[in-house]
Amino acid sequence: MPRFQQYIDGQFEDGDFTFLSIDPATGAPWAVLPEARESDVDRAVQAAHRALKQGAWPKTTATARGKLLYRLADLVSENASKLAQLETQDTGKIIRETTAQIQYVAEFYRYYAGLADKIEGMYLPIDKADMETWVRREPIGVVAAVVPWNSQLFLSAVKIGPALAAGCTIVLKASEDGPTPLLELARLIHEAGFPAGCVNIITGYGETCGAALTRHPKVAHIAFTGGPAAARKVVQNASENFASTSLELGGKSPLIVFADADLESAANAQVAGIFAATGQSCVAASRLVVEASVKDRFVEILAAKAKAIRIGAPSDFGTEVGPLCTERQRRHISSVVEASAASGADVIYGGKALDRPGYFFEPTILDCSKVRAPSLETELFGPVLSVVGFETEDEAVAIANDTAFGLSAGVFTQNLTRAHRLTRALDAGTVWLNTYRAVSPLAPFGGHGMSGHGREGGMASVLAFTKTKTVWLRTSDGSFPDPFIMR
Known part of the structure; x- marks a missing residue:
């Protein structure tokens, strides 16, 4: 060696x-x-x-x-x-x-x-x-x-x-x-x-x-x-x-999607936020806060995208999701996902480790709209998304800010005045509007x-x-x- x-x-x-x-x-x-x-x-x-x-x-x-x-x-x-x-x-x-x-x-x-x-x-x-x-x-x-x-x-x-x-x-x-x-x-x-x-x-x-x-x-x-x-x-x-x-x-970052958003673009941003890097990012958009009127349709789009993700050897340029870094991390994620499902969260897609060599875990989507599942509060550092619906803008902000973390947040909306309101209202060091996971040496981060x-x-x-x-x-x-x- x-x-x-x-x-x-x-x-x-x-x-x-x-x-x-x-x-x-x-x-x-x-x-x-x-x-x-x-x-x-x-x-x-x-x-x-x-x-x-x-x-x-x-x-x-x-x-x-x-x-x-x-x-x-x-x-x-x-x-x-x-x-x-x-x-x-x-x-x-x-x-x-x-x-x-x-x-x-x-x-x-x-x-x-x-x-x-x-x-x-x-x-x-x-x-x-x-x-x-x-x-x-x-x-x-x-x-x-x-x-x-x-x-x-x-x-x-x-x-x-x-x-x-x-x-x-x-x-x-x-x-x-x-x-x-x-x-x-x-x-x-x-x-x-x-x-x-x-x-x-x-x-x-x-x-x-x-x-x-x-x-x-x-x-x-x-x-x-x-x-x-x-x-x-x-x-x-x-x-x-x-x-x-x-x-x-760490972070437990929310991505807020309003009904007027470009849902395809928002879905791609959500994939980038939680499944890219196998979810092993401090800014992972691990909480999807989506307007109730489009929630089912949006989750359906996400599930289709999750299903299409190419999981494989990280050395292959065609691979989109590789393994987790450590076995202990995979055990931690598995236990939290199991506890969330037991508490009443619906497993929309994925939810388990893959039966193959290495530390692979499926891209996972949990609907936590009816229960405060452990996955909503714990930074998993893996490809696990927790979904919550909302009815009003104030409710969306309250859900997004309901965390001890304050690293980043994302908002998808075509309403310019709403976007400005949310940049002020969200407790986060970085707010991405109609994008996600962008960095630059010129931009302060924390x-x-x-x-x-x-x-x-x-x-x-x-x-x-x-x-x-x-x-x-x-x-x-x-x-x-x-x-x-x-x-």
Whole structure:
């Protein structure tokens, strides 16, 4: 089996401990991975701290940082095919999406490269005649980045890119499930020419590697993407080092479809929202809130589309839905679907794991209009859609907002004034109107409530990796005035 290495202080290492990576399409091990533990984490953070304070990196101009990021973007583009193949084999994500997504990931690095020398301070028109006062923006420090396995190259780009643009250094922990694309990315970072210690990439388990990283005393900021349960531990760890945090967590996103919508277009968006990526997306549109007068017709359209989905090997470009990433995820989904059906939800389509090698689960549609089924409240991270009907616009908003999450929402309607009303009324960090699952490096992304806080994307994401320093310069001649009076 191929062996992958961790990347610490500009060096590739096997590590003292290893574990096996499982191919989700077969359920069989296929690669040997390094398991970072506390000593590895400490070396990585110490390396990042040295790189931040001494050597070439703190002397690198903002423009030069941008050029390094441009070089990394080019390398990602050039190696997109290999990265896509690794991500598909290690996570089960279909090759047609990994190939397209990784090419777009390069655009995120280019965007942050362009922002590197656009981080500006501020001159203050201070209320003291003999003072010049200004505010500098400086790197916040060592960044601990923790990413899950799904869309990991994208989720890493929105952390590595702005952190390096701001002049920070970073230690990135890849998920223990499917980390090989990020371990390969380390080789591209090395080839791009970043000084040793600027970027360190490790992988391991949350209880050991993740905990040691997020509580390390030299970590200044934690950029975390994952679930609320793990995020609670991250926040607890941050209480030890007082690191600031940005948390991009889960969602239970609604897609609201009104009777005046283009139902075919809305159905395609719903398929994209819940069955694309096998539903393993934080913005998965897992709740369909559809107007009662068209509910039956719309669900019938969806069921036909679900039935036509091509399920197969993720390495086949014809496949539309591949396996789930892990067996434990499939067991979790199966148990919630069974509990929902037992509680009174109607299984319109699907509802069970497929009897074949690998971790496959059928695209599933549950009608939950008559019961508050578990599937309506639990983030399943799989291809399971819960349907609820509504009569009025106010009822649709109430149903959509009836969740502890607040990441994203979608609305399909031809009524422009209604669309504007709903963008204000919906509790979500992103609202898509007559579309779904669109992203851009220019657009801030994030949520609130159980979906976390902070934003990734846009200039705000770069500023989040900076700290401000206020500088005072006395311009008057003569002795310092009365020292016992605050100036």
